[in-house]
Amino acid sequence: MTSATPAAPPAAAPRSDRYAWLVLGILCFVYVLNFLDRQLLSILAKPIQDDLGITDGQLGRLGGLYFALFYCILGVPVAWLADRGNRTRVLTIACALWSAATIACGLSANYGQLAAARMSVGIGEAGGVPPSYSIISDYFPPHRRGRALALFNLGPPLGQALGVAFGAKIAAAYDWRLAFILLGAAGLIAAVGVWAFVREPRRGATDTQPVAADMAGEAVSFWMTVKTFFATPTLLLVALAAGATQFVTYATLGFTTLFLMREKAMTLDQVAIWYALVLAIGVSSGIYLSGRLIDRYAARRPQVYGTIPAYALLLAVPFFIGFVAAPGWPLAMTFLIVPTFLNYFYLTPAVTLVQNSVAPRQRTLAGAVLLLIMNLIGLGLGPTWLGAASDWFRASHPDHSLQYAFYTLVPFYLIAAALHLAVARTVKRAHGVQS
Incomplete structure (x- = not known):
């Protein structure tokens, strides 16, 4: 594994490769379906x-702990296999598996x-994102990798928004089960598309300073x-900081629709329009x-990998409180726009820092370790915490249990910001030592 300080960009950018952008578009579409399937439950x-x-509480465990245990833990060995084999094949099989399981959700008759x-x-989703990170990193050089990964990471918001828009519309017009079945079928078609159109790239093809082990073709342990x-320290800290941030974002995603409908008097049709637009x-x-x-x-100020998300999270806190406290859904939606924008300043810096800091043959596995840590904390514990808190507050505040549960997320904003500032200090120190 190389230094945790990202490489500086070369003096001249290579000519744009149209096929690389085609691959990015296909992978982003698969990621949209990945996240859409994941968030349809909430x-x-x-x-x-x-x-x-x-x-x-049961809903929180379904969308959090139960899902995350398999998604996070299996992601590491699957990524190891992808680093040693064909990443495109792994992604194809994974997409087909999670899509078939999504159809099974729609056919479920009980808890x-x-x-x-x-x-x-x-x-299934354990084999989705890490291979995609690695494939993209081998199609785009370091100085364009942040933009490429940022575009790829539009998959979650697009998946969330489309899920809210189409999932809610289908459920309102027909039945919630049909939404799962149709989206699962779309994922099976996407798996065929990956198999047919995405070529496996040469590892380290776009790196300006290849690592010796990778040049020799050695498999990394x-x-x-x-x-x-x-x-x-830099990699571990950025994973913990991202996990603390995801604790807030996944908890919020897991219960916002239910909160808006139950405590803000919003209908499913209104959710399909306004909440979809906000996302x-x-x-x-x-x-x-x-x-x-x-x-x-x-390249000039590497500490921005930590300071950008830290300041964004601190700025989001008062608007998040306004969203929770608003008396009706229109005002709540107005407040929600700001934290929805600022809460996601962490993701691209975290992924880019990790991908730029490891050898080409370690990228899929390093990306999977990043996802393991941040998703066990965020996806596994965030919705689980909020659902349990709502059940706990129900005895004393039966009409506003989710509102009080949402307030418990504010301290986690501060913890996440503090961890991102620690990332900034560590990256700056590493950069200073090597300068």
Whole structure:
């Protein structure tokens, strides 16, 4: 594993490769479906609760702990296999598996069957993102990688927005089960598209300073990569900071639709329009802008990998409180735009820092370790925490249990910002030592 300080860009940029952008577009589309399938449970929480009779705590575990255990833990060995084999093939199989499991969600007749289907979605999605990170990094050089990964990371907000728009519309017009079945079928078609159109790139093809082990074609040890990741302060800190941020973002995503409908008197049709717009504009703008800022400033001021997300999170706090406290959904939506934009300034810096800091043959596995840490913390614990908190507050505040549960997320904003500032100090120190 190389230094944690990203490489400076070359003097001249290579000519744009149209096929690289085609590959990026296909991978982004798959990521849209990946996140759409993942978030459909939270989008359709109200009709699912009404049909199956599950509590907020059970809903939180379905979307959080049960899903994350398989998604995060299996992601590491799958990524190791992808680093040693064909990443495109791994992605194709993974996409087909999670799409079939999404169809199974729509066919579930009780809580146990739905839990098993969600776990299966997690197993499939474990092979989705890390291979894509690595493939993109071998199609785009370091000085353009931040922008490329930022565009790829538009998958989550687009998936969230499309899920809210189409998932809610289908559920309102027909049935929540049909939404799962149709989206799963679309994922099976996408898996065929990956197999047919995405070529496996040569590892390290776009790196300006190849690592000796990779030039020799040596396979990097699984445990060596994992051990070095945890022993590198910058990489471990950025994973913990991203995890603390995702604790807030996944908890919020997991229950916002239910919160708006139950406590802000919003209908499913209104959610399909207004909340979809907030997600599409806010999250995608935050992810893309942070990537452009990283490409522009990181070579001269590497501490921006930490300071950009830290300041964004601190600025988001008062608007998040305004969203939770607003008396009705129109004002709540107005407040929600700002944290939806700022909460996602962490993702592209974290992914870019890790991808730029490791050898080409370690990128898939290093990306998987990053996802393991941040998703176990954020995806595994965030929705689980918020659902349990809502159940706990229900005894004393039956009409506003989710509102009080949302307030408990404010301290996690501050923890995440503090960790990102620690990342900034560590990256700056590493850069200063090597300058």
